[in-house]
Amino acid sequence: MQRWRGYHGAPVGWGRSVVTIGVFDGIHQGHQTTIGHAVKRARDMGVQSVVVTFDPHPAEVVRAGSHPAVLTEQARKAELIEALGVDVLCVVPFTPDFSRLSPEAFVHDVLVEQLHAALVVVGENFRFGHRAAGDVALLERLGRTFGFAVEAAPLVADADTVYSSTYIRACVAAGDVTAAAAALGRPHRLEGVVVRGDQRGREIGFPTANLLCHRYAAVPADGIYAAWLIRRGGRAGQGAERLPAAVSIGTNPTFSGRERRIEAYVLDFSGDLYGERLALDFVAYLREMRSYDGIEPLVAQIAADVAQTRAALA
Numbered sequence: 001m002q003r004w005r006g007y008h009g010a011p012v013g014w015g016r017s018v019v020t021i022g023v024f025d026g027i028h029q030g031h032q033t034t035i036g037h038a039v040k041r042a043r044d045m046g047v048q049s050v051v052v053t054f055d056p057h058p059a060e061v062v063r064a065g066s067h068p069a070v071l072t073e074q075a076r077k078a079e080l081i082e083a084l085g086v087d088v089l090c091v092v093p094f095t096p097d098f099s100r101l102s103p104e105a106f107v108h109d110v111l112v113e114q115l116h117a118a119l120v121v122v123g124e125n126f127r128f129g130h131r132a133a134g135d136v137a138l139l140e141r142l143g144r145t146f147g148f149a150v151e152a153a154p155l156v157a158d159a160d161t162v163y164s165s166t167y168i169r170a171c172v173a174a175g176d177v178t179a180a181a182a183a184l185g186r187p188h189r190l191e192g193v194v195v196r197g198d199q200r201g202r203e204i205g206f207p208t209a210n211l212l213c214h215r216y217a218a219v220p221a222d223g224i225y226a227a228w229l230i231r232r233g234g235r236a237g238q239g240a241e242r243l244p245a246a247v248s249i250g251t252n253p254t255f256s257g258r259e260r261r262i263e264a265y266v267l268d269f270s271g272d273l274y275g276e277r278l279a280l281d282f283v284a285y286l287r288e289m290r291s292y293d294g295i296e297p298l299v300a301q302i303a304a305d306v307a308q309t310r311a312a313l314a
């Protein structure tokens, strides 16, 4: 997959293309369907498929300080998009100037002049241009003017909800990692670097890897979870390794902690994880974070959490 920064990256002789556009945070099942449809149509037509996405999240530029929690950082998003068979990922810097492009100017400047769109594939609820003024009907009208087709993919939903990044953020924030996984089509992933904690874990018999995440990362609600810890390997060039983990998120009230911690106790593991970049794939919510009357009852509870983690991941 080629990666372009900005939309002026098309090589000389660039032909027509099938384009799909969106923030695509999470690459949830709806995004997968829409992008998958674009890839298939591009192959049928013998042209390149292009995903246009934005960085940073448009909300940050349109309403400063309103950056939503991020489900997938750019690198992870690119990886997931590549896995769908896309030819080109075009990341457009979302600047204040860019945000002021009218729907007509966006279509003319980006889709027609630069990307030579023959077909634009979007979800039925697609909005674009300044103040999100453009919709599918307008895109179709502009397509007739400029000579491209438009296909609107039906929205992917379960019995009650149309899947969207906003919905999945709400699931994660509420600790409902099961609902998040259903919409994503895979567990919600949190990435970060292992930093030092209070070094108490070793003493109580459950050493934990404390994860430092990106400031906008979508961290699940405080509580205890069963998760897979993913080590990318890398060091000796080995592939990724997946280890079962009991994860604790919260301030550790038993010890009157103040900082919100994300800690993973890796089952059946002894080794050093400090400084490693890791990921946690959240599979099940087990219970809320509680304040225990001393170390003994806490340790007994953690042992029970570990047994439950084993069962949840079996």
Ligand SMILES: Cc1cc2nc3c(=O)[nH]c(=O)nc-3n(C[C@H](O)[C@H](O)[C@H](O)COP(=O)(O)O)c2cc1C
Binding pocket: 197, 198, 199, 200, 201, 202, 206, 207, 208, 210, 224, 246, 247, 248, 251, 252, 253, 254, 255, 263, 264, 265, 288, 289, 290, 291, 292, 298, 302, 305, 306
């Ligand atoms: C599976 C699991 C469950 C936990 N549950 C709680 C809890 O309910 N209440 C609490 O205060 N701390 C809980 N902890 C966090 C421990 O207090 C914490 O791991 C310990 O203080 C070590 O902290 P450190 O890594 O900073 O040294 C839990 C930890 C794990 C691994």
Ligand SMILES: Nc1ncnc2c1ncn2[C@@H]1O[C@H](COP(=O)(O)OP(=O)(O)OP(=O)(O)O)[C@@H](O)[C@H]1O
Binding pocket: 021, 022, 023, 024, 025, 029, 030, 031, 033, 034, 121, 122, 123, 124, 125, 126, 127, 153, 154, 155, 156, 157, 162, 163, 164, 165, 166, 167
């Ligand atoms: N449930 C869905 N089914 C099919 N396509 C979808 C679905 N949700 C979004 N899309 C399409 O995917 C593209 C990218 O969507 P985008 O990331 O902008 O919105 P979203 O997932 O609805 O998130 P948000 O909650 O931020 O609006 C758009 O073309 C959109 O119409």
